Amino acid sequence: MTPIAARLMLLALLVGAHASAQEFEEFPEPDWIPSIDVGLEVFAWESDDSVQNLVNGPLWSASESNSLTQLLVTIGGELAGPPLKSFPGRPRVVLGGGIGIPTENADRTIDIGDPVNSVNPEQDIAAYMRRLETAIRRNCLTPPGDPPPPPTCPEPEVEEFNGQGSDIRVSLDNPTWYANLGVSFDIPLFDTTLLQVRPSVAYRGEKLDLAGRLTTVTLDEFILADPPTVDFTIHRSRTPTKNFTHHHLGPRLELALVLSTRARPMWFEVVITPMPRGLVR
Numbered sequence: 001m002t003p004i005a006a007r008l009m010l011l012a013l014l015v016g017a018h019a020s021a022q023e024f025e026e027f028p029e030p031d032w033i034p035s036i037d038v039g040l041e042v043f044a045w046e047s048d049d050s051v052q053n054l055v056n057g058p059l060w061s062a063s064e065s066n067s068l069t070q071l072l073v074t075i076g077g078e079l080a081g082p083p084l085k086s087f088p089g090r091p092r093v094v095l096g097g098g099i100g101i102p103t104e105n106a107d108r109t110i111d112i113g114d115p116v117n118s119v120n121p122e123q124d125i126a127a128y129m130r131r132l133e134t135a136i137r138r139n140c141l142t143p144p145g146d147p148p149p150p151p152t153c154p155e156p157e158v159e160e161f162n163g164q165g166s167d168i169r170v171s172l173d174n175p176t177w178y179a180n181l182g183v184s185f186d187i188p189l190f191d192t193t194l195l196q197v198r199p200s201v202a203y204r205g206e207k208l209d210l211a212g213r214l215t216t217v218t219l220d221e222f223i224l225a226d227p228p229t230v231d232f233t234i235h236r237s238r239t240p241t242k243n244f245t246h247h248h249l250g251p252r253l254e255l256a257l258v259l260s261t262r263a264r265p266m267w268f269e270v271v272i273t274p275m276p277r278g279l280v281r
Contacts, residue, residue: 031082033092036075041100043070043176049109051166055235056218059159060166066109070172072100080184089185094198097179100206105173113165115215115236120163125217125232128156136226151224158217158232171209171241178204180252194258202252205245212239 050063076098083090114120131154140153182200189195214237223229 033080035078035080037078037098039074041072041074043072043100044068045070045170047109047170049168051110051112051168051212051214053166053214053216055216056158060112060115060164060214060216062110062112062166064110068107068109068170068172071103072176073103074098074100074178076178084183089187091183091185093181094184094200095179095181097177100176100178102173102175105171107172108167108169110166110168112167113215114163115165115167115213117163117215121161121215121217121234122163124161124163125234128154128161129230132228132230136228141224141226153224153228156219156222156230156232158219161217164215164217166212166214168210168212171211174207174209176204176206178202182252182254184256192260196254196256196258198254198256200252200254202250204248208244208246209241210244211241213237 045068047066047068048063049066051061053059053061076096078094078096081093081095083092135153141151143149143152180200180202182198184196184198187195187197214235216235218233218235219231220233221229221231
């Protein structure tokens with residue numbers, strides 16, 4: 001699976017402040033700036049999934065490419081170091097990290113039929129047997145005619161029984177964790193407004209739970225007689241849930257708009273952060 005994430009920071013509470021060059025004397029710039037933030041993150045998964053029916057395939061078999069979108073609430077912190085005054089733009093080294101809490105539980109990447117029906121295929125099989133017995137009582141074995149035609153008893157179509165199918169389930173309800181290390185450049189836009197450009201190296205980790213299910217029916221014996229001999233087998237395959245931990249490492253570019261540097265010792269900012277494909281999966 002390959003992730004692509006876009007993060008929207010709704011609110012950041014920063015202790016300390018940056019300032020434009022004109023404000024340095026009025027508002028001394030602190031050396032260390034800790035912060036906490038709460039935001040929303042949209043994370044998109046791309047996956048190639050397959051189900052193979054080894055009993056009576058290709059029924060309920062499939063190979064699909066899918067995408068899942070995950071919405072998380074992120075809670076994190078950040079520490080910006082003293083400005084590097086010898087470098088253009090007076091950048092600060094910034095270290096951050098936090099966790100993401102999913103707002104969704106699980107999703108299916110493959111969903112064919114109904115492999116977890118509570119009453120079928122047993123109920124449909126029983127209904128077919130009743131139809132067959134009724135037809136035999138009405139002489140479907142020896143229909144009238146000269147010469148007698150072949151039996152007209154209903155034959156089973158196992159693929160039409162409800163309660164068969166397959167699916168793959170992906171659980172997205174585990175918290176994620178992330179960290180980043182980079183630098184922050186302040187670009188004054190107006191007297192009290194700053195644009196922050198933050199290139200960094202970002203790490204993200206997450207735990208996924210995967211499980212698969214398949215239900216299919218086979219006709220093992222079919223002899224038309226009175227009484228008939230009809231044997232079905234219901235095959236149910238349930239793959240135990242497997243846990244996978246994915247690690248992602250890649251470059252990140254963060255743009256932050258500081259709406260007012262005068263709101264000290266705190267300010268509000270809006271942040272939009274695109275995160276590229278992970279380099280480590």
